[in-house]
Amino acid sequence: MPFKILLVTVGKAFIPIVKAIQSVQPERVIFYCTENFKDQIIGEGQPCTVQVGNQIKRYPNIPTLAQLGNRFQQNRDLKIISNPDDLADCYQFVANTIRQLQESYPDCNIFADYTGGTKTMSLGLALACLESGVSLQVNSPVTLSTVSHPSLQLPRLNNIKTQLIPKTITNSITAFRVGRFKAFSDIQYIPIRPITLIYGANSSGKSSILHSILLTHHAIKNKGELDIYSTEAGGDSVDLGGFNQYVHKRDRFSQVQWAIDLNPKHLNLPDQGLADLLKEIKSLSVGVGIGSASSRDGKVSVRSFYLEAEGEEILSMSSRSKGMQLDRLNSKNPIIRKLIEAIIEPPPYSLQMSPQIENAIDELVPKIIGKISGLFPETLHIEEEIELTSELNFTPDPTNPKQIVRFLFPYRLNQLIHAIAGNIEQNMGRLHYLGPFRTYPPRHFAFSRQQDENWDSGGGYAWDILLNRADVREQVNHWLGDKKRMNTPYEITVRNLLPxxxxxxxxxxxxxxxxxxxxxxxxxxxxNWGDGIQxxxxxxxxxxxxxxxxxxxxxxxxxxxxxxxxxxxxxxxxxxxxxxxxxKKGDRISDLVLIDKRTKTQVTHRDVGIGVSQVIPILVSCYGLSDALVAIEQPEIHLHPKLQAELGDVFIQSALGQQKNLFILETHSEHLLLRIMRRMRETFYDELPEGCPPVKPDDVSILFVDPDAKGSIVMEMPLNKKGELKKAWPGGFFEEGLEEVFG
Known part of the structure; x- marks a missing residue:
């Protein structure tokens, strides 16, 4: 019998998924779901629920109900979709999985059930399957039976595929602002460019920059959770100690200030109307204040929010008993003015801006409230009219400007904030963090791929990428064996094991x-020997x-x-x-090993110098990630000076080449900086080595964190076009070599 694999999208309803598995009887099931529904698959106890009348019945997770046993392996078969409403992402995610399966199991039969998940997830699954000749099925809500669709040939599928190839995500982050957080008292401006290097003495506050990013990333991904010790991306590498510890000078009655600056031209906005509002704006700033309620045991949450354009305030909100209340709205700001005009000028209203409308807006401001979702406000509305505005058949009186504004303005303002917040969440969601001590996997990687909270922060994801992507293995192997780089005799390869x-x-x-x-x-x-055979x-x-x-x-x-x-x-x-x-007739267990090319001996990363295992997550982050926000503490650790300089070229290629990664590097390495400065000089004089992207001042941000009695200060150390510092390092930083020679 051919090896059968079933692909399923999972949402709230679990019974159709169980029926699909029972119908196909596959040897392997791959589940696609969002973070919200992964408990349906891996939750302990009875995470699946069904409401019958007023009662809620509970059941075990789907693999248990379907009696999958060892046919389901979480690390291998659970696929989390981060953007379930992005058709291109859903399609590409499934298409990549199908391609890998067809390469690994050329004779297998792949089936797909698109009953569960968001409609976009189902459509992405269906399109990827039709493209690859995979049979589809769905549980019909009409006949309550499974409807099968054999593999089809769609003549226009190539056109669909072309349109669904994900567009390159252009980074829109230009800076962070952090205040009243750990080492920082006053708000510090932290310019971010494709390559950002953070320097400073030990305990100067360098890590506070990365820790603030980890904190806000965690809040966005975990429903606004802010009073935390460890973070989702940082694991045990970073212990924030809770709000009382990370707020500056442990003053629990003050607010941590965090803001992000964006380039509006690089925002992905849902409609052209919102894009038109921002097309002439050069910069946006979105900020929040994080604090606790007035009571001593008050919950830590977002207490304030503001939106600015080119340094001018657009609006601000603060936390009240009923939610986040709009405190100020700058109706003179071009963005707000265009927002109002877009509401009142088109038919059926055909109105012009007037004092009456401006007064209606002013009266409306203190009545608009919302709630915090993650880190930002959403569902803005007028409290006493929420029932009225939720009725689909209600339309305002075209002759009543006040009613028009009251009904439409909060909705459109909410759209604007939601779109900007969504872009921030998308940018922050691309974060990959590497702590100063990279994961050192056990000798036999295949049998120990535990994915705890420290897996990602230690670079464990790098070993997964190496296992599954031959192109990244090839690039890493080139770096390991290149005589001008690590010059080791080792080559990483995949070993397939069978029971x-x-x-x-x-x-x-x-x-x-x-x-x-x-x-x-x-x-x-x-x-043929005939009679002479004997x-x-x-x-x-x-x-x-x-x-x-x-x-x-x-x-x-x-x-x-x-x-x-x-x-x-x-x-x-x-x-x-x-x-x-x-x-081809069973499950292969894939393991990573190193081959000593001198003796053809098979070894593991445990048998070679620790520098190899420590640099591999750095290389994989550069070669294996695209359009990512990569934050790394001490990338130079365990590397001698020459290799630290060589890493500079790796970062340049990954940030300024096709992958467009954004790097924030906390480092003490002078050699890393010198290589980047050298490439800037070679760019200026047109002497770059072949294949190296040009490096210009706008591509690099050099920051120096200087401790002060009041609080640490972040200073930008700009470079000119020749890669030269425009001003001297504070306090003679990097002058130790001269002192040792001539002192």
Whole structure:
């Protein structure tokens, strides 16, 4: 029977998924879901619920209900979709999985059930499956039965595919602002460019920059959770100690200030109307204040919010008993003015801006409230009219400007904030953090891929990428073996392991088949000897006897016999056929190993210098990620100076080449900086090495964190076009070498 794999999208309803699994009876099931519904698959106890009347019935997770047993492996078969409403992302995510499955299991049968998940997830799954010839099925809500669609050939699918190839995400972050957080008292401006290097003495406050990013990333991904010790991305590498610890000077009655600056031209906005509002704006700033309620045991949450354009306030909100209340609205700001005009000017209203409308807006401001979702306000509305505005059949009186504004303005303002917040969440959601101590996986990687809270922060994801992407392995291997770089004799490769029970079941029939073929060919060959066959056999036996060969001494087999067998069979081809037949019928366990190219000896990362295992997550982050926000503490750790400089080229290529990653690097490495400065100088004089992207001042941000009695200060150290510092390092930083030589 062919090896069967089922792909399913999972939403709230779990019963159709269980039915699909029971119907197909696959050897493997791959689940696509969002973070919100992953408990349906891996939750302990009884995470699946069904409401029957007023009662809620609880059931175990889907793999348990479907009795998948070891056919389901969480690390391998659970796929989390981060953008479930982005068709391009959903399509590409599934298409990549199908391609990998078809490469690994060329003879398998792949099925897909698109009953669950968001409609966009289902559509993405369906399109990817139709493109790849995968059979589809869905549980019909009309007939309550499974409807199957065999693989179809769609003549226009190539056009659809072209339109769905994800557009390159352009980074819109230009700066962060942080105040009253850890080492920072006053708000510090932190300009962000494709390559941002953060320097400073030990305990100067450098890490506070990265920790503020980890905090806000965690809040966005975890429903506004802010009073935390460890973060989702940082794991145990970063212990914030809770709000009372990370607020500056432990003043729990003050607010941590955090803001992000954006380039509006790089925002992905849902409609052209919102894009038109921002098309002439050069910069946006979105900020929040994080604090606790007035009571001593008050919950830590977002207490204030503001939106600015080019340094001018657009609006501000603060936390009240009923939610986030709009405190100020600058109706003179071009964005707000255009927002109002877009509401009142088109038919059926056809109104012009007037004092009456301005007064209506002013009266409306203190009545608009919302709630915090993650880190930003949403669902702005007028409290007393929420029931009225929720009625689909209600429309304002075209002759009543006040009613028009009251009904439409909060909705449109909410759209603007939601769109900007969504872009921030998308940018922050791309964060990959590497702590100062990278994960050092156990010797046998295949049997220890635990994905706890420290897996990502230690670079564990890098080993997963290496296992699954041959292109990244090739680039890393080149770096490891290049004489100008690490110059090691090692090469990373994938070793496929099979259970001994599978070998026991498959090896005997393969051996029997080959022996039968060999015997048949020998008989046919001997038949050509005719009447002299007995004479020929007796001669061969005599040759064996003369050579001292017996059944107990077959290692000295005559070359003529070896040649005869080779004429009958191709041992190399037989070996390849055996491997293919045995491996395609079961689950292979893939493991990463290192090959010593000098001796062809198989070793692991535990058998070589620690520098190899520490640099691999850095290299994979650069080679294997695209359009990511990558924050790394001490990338130079365990590397000698020459390799620190070589890392500079890796960061340049990853940030300014096709991958467009955004790097924030906390470092002490002078050699890393010198390589970047060198490439800027070579760019200026048109002397860049072949293949190296040009590096200009707008591509690099050099920051120096200087401790002060009041609080640490972030100073920008700008470079000119030749890669030279425009001002000297504070306090003689990096002058130790000269002091040691001439002091």
């Amino acid at each position: 001994d029970s599978q070998l026991a079941n498959e090896l005997y029939p393969q051996l029997l088949k080959t022996l039968q073929e060999l015997t048949t060919k020998l008989i046919l060959h001997a038949a 004479e020929q056999l007796e001669r061969m036996i005599q040759d064996f006897t003369d050579a001292g060969i017996s059944s107990d001494n077959l290692s000295n087999i005559l070359p003529e016999v070896d040649l005869l067998v080779s004429m009958m069979l191709d041992p190399e081809q037989i070996s390849e056929e055996w491997i293919e037949d045995i491996t």
